């Protein structure tokens with residue numbers, strides 16, 4: 453069996469809130485000065501990752517999922533379950549909420565729900581984000597929305613580099629300006645916009661809100677909190693565990709030397725946040741560097757990572 457890690461070409465999305473951090477920090481060839489999202493590992497129809505090199509060069513992740521299921525340990529499921537992105541919030545994003553699987557299934561044509569999580573790669577000093585709300589009951593939530601009491605309703609938290617937030621479906625949230633984030637999420641593109649700061653475009657139009665659906669899905673009272681990670685020293689690496697949850701688990705491997713891994717999940721998704729190194733399997737070596745994203749398939753049972761590098765790793 454071919455034991456190659458699978459490297460992907462990122463897909464970029466221009467957004468009104470985007471900037472140039474994806475080029476400035478990662479050296480990506482972005483399409484404009486308002487680039488908001490890098491879809492790094494994606495099998496979603498709105499932005500498909502394409503394999504960069506090797507045996508599967510030119511295949512999309514979705515094709516691999518459909519026709520080469522052995523690469524994913526024969527896992528079941530119609531859709532590839534995860535989506536990895538980097539988001540450059542150069543301006544405030546609108547305040548939003550995502551549905552769970554059940555609600556999305558019924559109201560969004562069989563889409564998946566969206567639970568997500570964020571690793572803060574970089575942010576301005578005193579940066580904040582919106583995470584949760586203050587309403588105690590659904591009635592209070594509706595009343596505060598109707599009365600436009602956004603400052604009372606929305607909870608702001610201070611963030612810093614290296615923070616990690618787990619954002620279950622139903623959580624009100626928004627990235628604020630000056631934040632660069634690695635997002636791991638369910639493979640879904642369904643967002644309900646709750647509040648857009650009454651901003652208008654050049655023609656004086658506001659962006660559409662989806663208040664009715666948002667009110668249906670917002671968790672009341674708000675419960676999610678910042679994640680307190682656990683760290684563990686291994687030979688050649690420090691492992692930080694952020695979340696082990698039903699939809700995904702997320703870790704950081706801070707490698708300094710040679711780190712040997714036995715794969716015990718169907719596949720692993722890796723995003724290189726800093727430094728560079730090599731991934732070595734029984735069949736050969738594969739160099740990688742900051743900004744690379746790759747999948748370790750089920751055909752690789754054991755491997756070594758060497759170098760000085762920080763990698764965000766996720767699996768289902």
Ligand code: ZN
Pocket residue numbers: 548550568625
């Ligand atoms: Zn979101």
